[in-house]
Amino acid sequence: MTNNKRRTKTMDGNTAAAQVSYALTDVAAIYPITPSSPMAEAVDEWAAYGRKNVFGQTVKVAEMESEAGAAGTVHGALTSGALTTTYTSSQGLLLMIPNMYKIAGEMLPAVFHVAARSVSTHALCIFGDHTDVMATRQTGFAMLASCSVQEVMDLGAVAHLSAIKGSLPLLHFFDGFRTSHEIQKIEVLEYDELKKLVDTDAVDAFRARALNPDHPVMRGTAQNPDIFFQSREASNTYYDELPDIVQGYMDKIGDLTGRHYKLFDYVGAPDAENIIVAMGSVCETIEESMDKLLTDGHKVGLIKVRLYRPFVKKAFLEALPKTAERIAVLDRTKEPGAFGEPLYEDVKAVLYGEKYAPDVYGGRYGIGSKDVTPGMVQSIFDNLYHKHPKDHFTVGIEDDVTGLSLPYTVGISREPAGTIKCKFWGLGSDGTVGANKTAIKIIGDKTDMYAQGYFAYDSKKSGGLTVSHLRFGDKPIKSAYSINQADFVACQEEYPLLHNQRMEDQRGHRSRQQDQHDHAGGLLRTN
Known part of the structure; x- marks a missing residue:
């Protein structure tokens, strides 16, 4: 609650x-x-x-x-x-x-x-x-x-x-x-x-530096190599x-x-050997997925990157368990031609020269909103457990061109026990998404339950495919991925119904026009 x-x-x-x-x-x-x-x-x-x-x-x-x-x-x-x-x-x-x-x-x-x-x-x-x-x-x-x-x-x-x-x-x-x-x-x-919480002295100092004709200052100069x-x-x-x-x-x-944050937050086993470093919504899915791994006795952990710039070496090393042997650094971007993606290179640089530096492996995920599921998280940890882990890997796709992708199991779900999961298929502008947004807000605002709603749109928007994912229950919901095991499924077919109704209306209109024409012809013949 x-x-x-x-x-x-x-x-x-x-x-x-x-x-x-x-x-x-x-x-x-x-x-x-x-x-x-x-x-x-x-x-x-x-x-x-x-x-x-x-x-x-x-x-x-x-x-x-x-x-x-x-x-x-x-x-x-x-x-x-x-x-x-x-x-x-x-x-x-x-x-x-x-x-x-x-x-x-x-x-x-x-x-x-x-x-x-x-x-x-x-x-x-x-x-x-x-x-x-x-x-x-x-x-x-x-x-x-x-x-x-x-x-x-x-x-x-x-x-x-x-x-x-x-x-x-x-x-x-x-x-x-x-x-x-x-x-x-x-x-x-x-x-x-x-x-x-506002530092009013800092606000006053900022406002005092403003451009003002009453106390003119020089700004936007051109400087030479000397300074x-x-x-x-x-x-x-x-x-x-x-x-x-x-x-x-x-x-x-x-x-x-009561919600405490650090520049780099660590969650997982205190004596973890295999670590994932990531930032953004994937951290929610990784944390949820790790719960079962930790229960099964796996020594795994996650470092959530909060402050990415400036990147603070001391804070990162404090968050990293001393027992870490291998790290998978996940980037949600691609830099063609680079040795590795940005976060990967930052972690490599931070660990360079450290006496007991873990091995670091980089991976790309989730580009273009590709869904990241617990099965993919499992595959990343499996890669770290491998005798020769793959570096510069991808996850979530099947790369049959350059062979960089990790295999993963489809359909793994890790929501907390008791979470109700509903999935609604619809078409853009048919009202499905709007109704589901209202429904999940009512559940969230009018009950003690936790509630989550996510709405997948086709880029065509109006008339394109929409899928509404609703979860609610008594425990916090960290499932930042689409529902793959639903308790309730609905498929809306509003557009075909409207199309059929319009066809019926058009047939009725033509029939009335014919009746009026016949009636008019009869009157002319009578006259």
Whole structure:
């Protein structure tokens, strides 16, 4: 059962991000892109209705004509002393990169909430992976990853509070669709609680640095080789101090809620030999899948990456069990031609030169929202147990071209005992998804049960296939994968029924027209 001491609400990840960002934002510069659009839509709606942030003001929302325009607005608003936020994904994020360098270089406390999504390569793909956020890791933005809807709310608040206190921009990201659109019953951070956590001295200092004709300063200079290098290095101390600031706010959120986070969180056997390192929603599935492995006596564990940039070696080594012999590092992106994907290379670099360094193996998963199931998690651990583990592997596909994929068992389910699982098949715009969203929110908000809803869409959207996955029960639900063993299945055929009805209506219309024609002919003959 849920903790009744705090207010709970059933919402998706986008709404959770919007909720905390609205509280700590003066200006929101927006431009829609799937799957991040609902964040901006929620903020825009709340502003229209006059909702107040923690500073007692209504957020100023500026919708621009492109993501590049939104990024420019973010930069401009920050230089005027306004705490500014934006929401984006995929190519939209890439269009913001030039301004991201400037925002970070000028040490401005922006926050970008990103529903991480695939970047178009050989084809357009609107679904989720980490390709977009990985393209920004060199900009100077700190990067914070959330694994679940609850974490989006908690760590979203940490991102804003840390940006203000640390005077650096943060990119807070979570998996597009899997987390951004997944509905969960979560505990809400109240605005009066967040207000108490704001470093008001840091806010005042930031506003005092704003461009102002009453105290003009020089900005945006051009520098030559004599001083540019030195100026770039001068920011080092801010990045050195930021991890402690982030951890400090994680601790304060923990004191409020009882949910404690670290820069790298470890779960599993204290004497684990085989470890997975990952970030994002896959951590939920791995953690759930490990429960049975641990019960069966396997010495396995998981390190969840929270603060990805700056990557803190000391914190990672503290999280890593001393007994670890082999590590599988999972990346939700692909960098063709590289020695390995980004997180894999980071872990290899951190362990280089350590006296007792485990062997490290890299793998790719979940690209383009490919579902990640407990069977795939099992195959990753099986690979680590192998005498000669495969490196640079893939999981979730059958690679019959380069032979990099791991075999896995389909249909393994690891939901907590007693969880009710319902699966609804429908067609886009037939009302199935809307009805199921309402149903799962009613269960979450009106009962003591935990509830989860996830809705798989075809990219054709209206008229395309939809599959609604609903879970509810008395135990927390960490199943960040599609239902593969359902208690209830429904198949909606709204479109064929409507089509048949239209055909009947058309036949009836033609019949009435014929009757009118015959009647008119009879009258003419009579006359």
